Each structure stands twice: as C-alpha cells, then as structure tokens.
Amino acid sequence: MRKIEMKTPLVEMDGDEMTRVLWQMIKEKLILPFVELKTEYYDLGLPHRDETGDQVTIDAAEATRRLGVAVKCATITPNRQRVEEYGLHEMWKSPNGTIRAILDGTVFRAPIQVEGIRPVVRTWEKPITIARHAYGDIYKNVEIAVPGPGTARLVFTGEDGETKEAVIQQFRGPGVLRGVHNLDASIASFARSCFAYALDKKQDLWFSAKDTISKTYDARFRDIFQEIYDAEYREAFRQAGITYFYTLIDDAVARVIRSKGGFIWACKNYDGDVMSDMLATAFGSLAMMTSVLVSPDGKYEYEAAHGTVTRHYYRYRAGEKTSTNPTATIFAWSGALRKRGELDGLPELVHFADVLEAATLDTIAGGTMTRDLAALWEGEAESVNSEEFLDAIAGRMEEELYADSGEGLETITIVDDEGNEVTATVVYRAIRGEDEFAVLVDDEGGALVVRCVYDGEEENSYHFEEPDAETADSVFAEFEEEMENYPEDEDE
Numbered sequence: 001m002r003k004i005e006m007k008t009p010l011v012e013m014d015g016d017e018m019t020r021v022l023w024q025m026i027k028e029k030l031i032l033p034f035v036e037l038k039t040e041y042y043d044l045g046l047p048h049r050d051e052t053g054d055q056v057t058i059d060a061a062e063a064t065r066r067l068g069v070a071v072k073c074a075t076i077t078p079n080r081q082r083v084e085e086y087g088l089h090e091m092w093k094s095p096n097g098t099i100r101a102i103l104d105g106t107v108f109r110a111p112i113q114v115e116g117i118r119p120v121v122r123t124w125e126k127p128i129t130i131a132r133h134a135y136g137d138i139y140k141n142v143e144i145a146v147p148g149p150g151t152a153r154l155v156f157t158g159e160d161g162e163t164k165e166a167v168i169q170q171f172r173g174p175g176v177l178r179g180v181h182n183l184d185a186s187i188a189s190f191a192r193s194c195f196a197y198a199l200d201k202k203q204d205l206w207f208s209a210k211d212t213i214s215k216t217y218d219a220r221f222r223d224i225f226q227e228i229y230d231a232e233y234r235e236a237f238r239q240a241g242i243t244y245f246y247t248l249i250d251d252a253v254a255r256v257i258r259s260k261g262g263f264i265w266a267c268k269n270y271d272g273d274v275m276s277d278m279l280a281t282a283f284g285s286l287a288m289m290t291s292v293l294v295s296p297d298g299k300y301e302y303e304a305a306h307g308t309v310t311r312h313y314y315r316y317r318a319g320e321k322t323s324t325n326p327t328a329t330i331f332a333w334s335g336a337l338r339k340r341g342e343l344d345g346l347p348e349l350v351h352f353a354d355v356l357e358a359a360t361l362d363t364i365a366g367g368t369m370t371r372d373l374a375a376l377w378e379g380e381a382e383s384v385n386s387e388e389f390l391d392a393i394a395g396r397m398e399e400e401l402y403a404d405s406g407e408g409l410e411t412i413t414i415v416d417d418e419g420n421e422v423t424a425t426v427v428y429r430a431i432r433g434e435d436e437f438a439v440l441v442d443d444e445g446g447a448l449v450v451r452c453v454y455d456g457e458e459e460n461s462y463h464f465e466e467p468d469a470e471t472a473d474s475v476f477a478e479f480e481e482e483m484e485n486y487p488e489d490e491d492e
C-alpha cells in the first residue's frame with residue numbers, strides 16, 4: 001500500500017450546489033485512490049457559513065495565510081432570493097471577496113486549452129492569463145445625478161486641514177457625476193502579486209492603463225508598477241528570461257489579438273472585468289477557466305472561475321445524472337497539489353498533479369467529454385455525464401500511475417490456488433488492453449509470499465522463507481518479461 005505522501009496539509013474549502021457534488025466525486029475518484037491526502041477542511045457551504053455567522057470563511061482565509069496553499073469549491077454569494085431559499089440569518093458577503101481582502105490578493109484567470117477546441121482567435125497557441133486588480137475605481141464609486149446647471153468640484157480636505165480642489169465641469173443642464181479612488185498600497189500589492197506570479201509561471205507580464213488621458217490617476221498605476229519592478233524584480237526577471245512591459249490599454253488589446261498567447265496581462269479593475277469574460281469566451285467556455293488568488297507574499301488559493309452551476313444542481317436533485325464539466329475544479333486541485341509539492345519538495349506530488357491534468361486533457365482529446373464541450377468540439381465527440389467523465393479520467397490515471405510502475409498502491413483480495421481468500425498488497429500492476437495483471441505480496445508470519453495474478457486469478461505464487469530484496473526483484477523481472485510477451489502468449 002503506497003500512496004503518495006504529503007507533508008503540509010492543503011486548506012480545503014468546500015462549497016455549494018453542483019460543484020459541491022463534483023468536489024466529492026473528484027476526491028473519491030481522482031485524488032484519494034492515489035494520494036495520502038492531508039487537508040485542513042473548512043465547510044464554506046452556505047448552511048455552515050450561516051451557522052457560524054460567516055466565521056468559517058474568515059478561519060479558512062486565515063488558515064491560507066498560515067499554510068500557504070488552498071483549494072476552494074465554488075460557493076453561493078447570497079442575494080435576496082438565496083436568503084429566502086436557505087432561510088439565512090443575514091445576506092452574507094461574497095466569500096471570495098472576504099478571502100481576497102484578508103489575503104490582500106490578486107486573482108489570475110487562465111483558460112485550460114485542449115486539443116480539438118480551438119480558440120476563436122486562430123493565432124492563440126497558448127493560454128493568456130488575466131490579472132485583475134480587485135480594488136477601487138468604479139467598483140467603489142460615488143455617483144450623483146446632476147439635476148441642472150451648476151458647478152461640480154473635486155475637493156480633498158487633508159487631516160491637517162489643507163485642501164486640494166479642481167473643477168470637474170460647469171454644468172449648463174442636467175447630467176451625471178462620478179467620484180472614484182484608488183490606494184497606493186493596494187496598487188503596490190497588485191503589482192507585487194503580478195510580478196511574483198509571472199516569475200512563478202515564467203511568463204512575460206504586460207500591464208496596461210490609459211495614462212495618456214488619465215495623467216495623474218492611471219499614471220500613478222504605471223509609476224508604482226515601474227518603481228517596484230526596478231527596485232525588486234528587474235534582476236529576477238532577467239534571470240528567468242522574462243520581460244515586463246507597460247503599454248496603453250488600446251494598444252494592449254490590439255497586441256493581444258495578434259499575439260500567440262502565453263503571457264500574463266495585468267488589468268485595472270474594470271478592464272479586467274470586461275477582458276476576462278472576452279478571453280474566457282474566445283478560448284472556449286467558462287467551464288474551462290481556472291482562477292488563482294495570489295497574495296503579494298506568495299500565498300495561493302486555487303479554484304474554478306465558474307459558479308455553483310445552480311441549474312444543473314436542481315436537475316441533479318430531481319434525480320438526473322447531469323453532464324456538468326468538472327475540468328476547472330479538477331485543475332484547482334491539481335494546481336494546489338502541485339504548488340504544495342513544489343513548496344514541500346515532493347516531486348511525486350508534482351508528478352501526480354501533471355498526471356491528473358494530462359489524464360483530464362487526454363480524456364477530452366480522446367473524444368469523451370461533458371455536453372458543454374461536445375458542443376464546441378470539432379470532431380466526433382461522445383457526450384457523457386460527469387460521473388462517466390471522471391471514471392474515464394480515473395482509468396487513464398490508473399494506467400499512468402500503476403501500470404508498469406513497479407509500485408504498490410492498494411490491497412486486494414483474491415482466491416489463491418488452494419481456494420483460500422487472501423488479502424495482499426499490489427506491488428506491481430500492468431494493464432494490457434482490458435486485462436490487468438498484478439504481483440501481490442503478503443506477509444505470512446515472517447515468510448513472504450509473492451502471488452502473480454492474471455486478470456483476477458492467481459497463476460503463480462512464490463514462497464520465500466527468508467525473504468530478501470534480490471529474490472523478490474528477480475520475481476518481478478520474470479513477471480515483467482512475461483508481460484512483454486503478452487498477449488502473444490495468450491494466443492498460443
């Protein structure tokens with residue numbers, strides 16, 4: 001029995017509705033059979049948030065600051081209708097907003113690209129990641145409807161009583177007014193998260209704003225990025241062979257469309273809001289978009305960009321096996337496990353994350369996918385339900401992780417040649433087409449018994465009174481040789 005070991009637990013944030021159902025399935029089918037999973041579990045499902053007065057969300061965010069890596073399921077952000085549906089004590093705030101505020105983080109959204117679903121923009125060969133600044137600008141604006149003629153002024157009164165003032169407009173008739181702000185500290189955190197993430201991904205970083213028009217406001221963004229880059233990141237970027245460059249937002253849009261992809265595009269709040277939806281659609285589907293929250297001091301929270309897929313959940317509750325796409329949630333898990341593996345120096349865990357992603361993409365590329373993808377697919381596609389899709393991925397993972405690995409990962413019970421049931425550890429497994437082979441080892445009071453099982457039935461067993469590694473190795477070698485001749489042997 002040898003599952004992949006972890007050192008530090010992941011912060012696991014469970015969620016709501018259809019994604020909560022998928023969460024459980026992903027763990028059961030794709031993670032737990034292979035990994036000795038360690039998590040600190042926080043139930044961010046709406047009923048439990050309500051029971052704890054939303055304290056659980058704060059606890060989960062603080063655990064992320066402490067442990068460094070989190071994986072999050074999609075959660076309901078309650079509105080009035082949800083307050084009624086769940087009988088809530090309060091209309092709790094968006095968990096993502098709460099977590100983002102505590103981590104002071106930036107959200108990076110990247111599409112998962114798969115063979116057979118080509119982006120609308122034909123030149124894009126690699127994903128484009130959008131980093132959206134998540135503070136201020138019009139999202140914290142103050143607005144006035146101007147009823148008629150008059151003067152609008154922008155006034156700042158300092159704590160020392162000094163004022164700064166500018167005339168916005170002399171209104172001759174009715175109109176509208178808006179006041180927006182941002183904070184140097186927030187812009188600086190945003191910049192650091194972007195530089196750190198670019199280094200992590202070894203990808204170029206672009207930043208765009210409109211400083212030719214907004215010579216003070218947007219220029220401040222440009223200058224803060226530049227100062228931090230020069231002082232803290234220039235050398236690291238040079239060593240990583242990546243670049244940072246600033247350009248005007250309209251120039252950036254033109255360049256993005258002509259690009260091959262494969263970079264990170266940092267956007268101001270509104271630009272990021274708009275551009276991320278444009279990119280998600282152009283790359284394929286919201287169900288294939290990942291999201292990672294990165295704090296300036298390098299804490300990571302991985303999730304899918306989509307929501308709880310409510311419409312599918314209601315159909316699921318009515319007994320339907322829905323074809324909801326779990327890909328982005330799978331990639332949240334693989335992203336978090338890979339990062340944990342990197343931080344803890346666990347190459348096996350990193351490899352597991354690679355295998356999980358490859359098995360998912362290969363399943364789709366092989367023509368087996370959920371309904372949303374089948375609709376975008378260019379070739380012959382088999383549209384399956386979520387469970388069948390996950391089973392297909394699990395099958396590929398077993399092949400990759402067990403087959404010919406020489407590593408034991410589970411115990412199974414078989415009937416031996418004398419008709420007795422024995423439970424033994426699989427130490428070697430090979431898959432040839434539909435048939436499975438295994439070498440099992442069990443420990444009978446100090447003696448080692450190696451049992452070779454072909455397709456569920458014991459064929460040979462070897463008893464070692466005084467077991468040593470060398471003899472066991474030669475048994476595996478013999479078994480491996482037989483495997484190489486299969487299925488020719490069978491045909492004889």
Ligand code: NAP
Pocket residue numbers: 073074075076077078096286287303304305306307308309310311312323324325326372
């Ligand atoms: P949504 O859950 O993303 O779903 C919108 C529609 O997109 C679905 O009805 C479905 O279309 C399609 N879709 C999204 N993800 C899919 C997937 N994995 N597989 C297949 N189809 C998928 O957005 P919503 O309906 O606006 O929001 C539902 C709930 O999620 C809300 O309570 C909201 O607060 C919450 N939410 C949470 C997060 C988060 O936690 N990060 C983000 C956004 C929304 P069809 O029905 O046409 O198949």
Ligand code: MG
Pocket residue numbers: 273274277
């Ligand atoms: Mg948007």
